[in-house]
Amino acid sequence: MHNYILKDENAIYYECGYSCDNVIFIQLGKEAFFITDARYSIEAKQHVKNAQVIESKTLIKTAKELLKKSKVKKMVFDGNDFSYDSYQALVSHSSVKFINKPHFSHLKRVIKTTQEIDYLKKASQLGQKGFNALAKYLRKNGFDENEKFLHFKATEKMSQQGVYDLSFDPIVAINENAAKPHALPTSKRLNKDDLILVDAGVKFKRYCSDRTCTAHVDFEKLNFKREQTFKNKKHQKIYDIVLKAQLNAIEKARVGMKAKDIDALTRNVIAKAGYEKYFVHSTGHGVGLDIHEHPYINSKSDVIIEENMVFTIEPGIYLPNEFGVRIEDTIVMQNGKAVIL
Structure with a gap:
């Protein structure tokens, strides 16, 4: 793909x-x-690599002039990138043929480089530090x-007092609010023996981490480790x-599988226990510069999992008006297997 x-x-x-x-970025062959x-423009000129910075008051107009001058015939774009108005402005009175390739940048980024994996690992470590600091705060x-x-x-705590950007707005949900996968915070208060779900991540050099922990609230021992002992028997059972579903997928995921096979590794455990209809989302999603990237680990995807793909494994069971449990780690496929970042 030379022109996009x-x-x-x-x-x-x-x-x-x-x-x-x-900004509008245009690749024309090698230029x-x-x-x-x-x-x-000042910052751009300092930081942009392998591209010429052009300052303009009217970006689309400048882009069109550039394309006209280059005499290029075809341009690839991602329909998700452009608003209807900006797309109309771009194509009107233009002799260029615009070809829509949705998510072409995500697909290009789906196999991570060694450096990207290092950044993602560092982001995960910072995320873990944030979870530990939050647990300490909650105990006290x-x-x-x-x-x-x-x-x-x-x-x-996740941003380390504002040093790092967050991957997304954290989710903090107690008991019945945890039954909403993307719960908004309320004025519900935290008490002993509650269940608390926290989904949060932090960025390192723009690369995201993503983790969800569900924990038993005990003000002496509260932590976000995977081994949790709940007072409430139903909390413990779910x-x-x-956890069994999540570990099953982490242990058995292999390069060469289809994404839907990995989804089945979590879904089948939950279905066998009789809670399939309460697992309302997919098993996971790719993570990189964006918090949601390819590959998507769902029951319909035939995408073949490859070495150095990075994605989450995050099964959950959500019992409306009672509580919900989600356990999520971001993994990288290395030497054919899943390694937790």
Whole structure:
């Protein structure tokens, strides 16, 4: 693919080592152009690699002039990148044929380089540090604090007081709120023997980590380790099923399998225990510069899993109005097997 145009920040960062929220990137054979406005051009000139920085007040107009001058016939773009209006502006009165290839940048990035895996590993280590700091805070000061405040503390601890960007807005959910996979924080308060679910991640050099821990609330021993002992028998039962499902997939995932085979490794354990209808999402998703990337680990995907792919394994069981359990790790396929980052 020699000629393509990008607007997505992370896709552009992948191409040239810098990005911003108002840019058009064009690759024409061996030449590349980074078109942005005066707010970003100084930084762009310092950081952009392998592309010429062009400062412009009207990005699409400049892009069209560039394409006209280059006499290029065809351009690949990702339909997810452009709003309807910007796409219309781009194609009107243009002799270039624009070819829509959805997610072509994600597909290009699906096999991670050694350096990318190092960054993702570092992000995961920082994430683990954040979880440990949050657990310590909860043991000392978490009692009777509400989810909204605990969400704020999760943000503070995960980012190491603002040193790192977060991969996404953390999820902190107690008891019945944990039954919503993407719960928003409420004024529900944390008490002894509650169940708490925390889903959070941190970025290192723009690469994301992603982990979910479900824990028993005990103000002496609260931790986010995988071995959890709940006072509530039903909490324990569901937790053990989800952990078994997750470990089954981590232990048995192999290069050469289809994504749907890995999805089946979690889903079958949960189905066998009688909770299939309460596992409402897919087993996982790729992680990289974006928090959700290819490959998607779901029951329909025939994508073949390859060496150096990175994705999450995150089964869950969600019992409405009661509680939910999700256990998530990000893994990399190395030497044919899944290795937890």
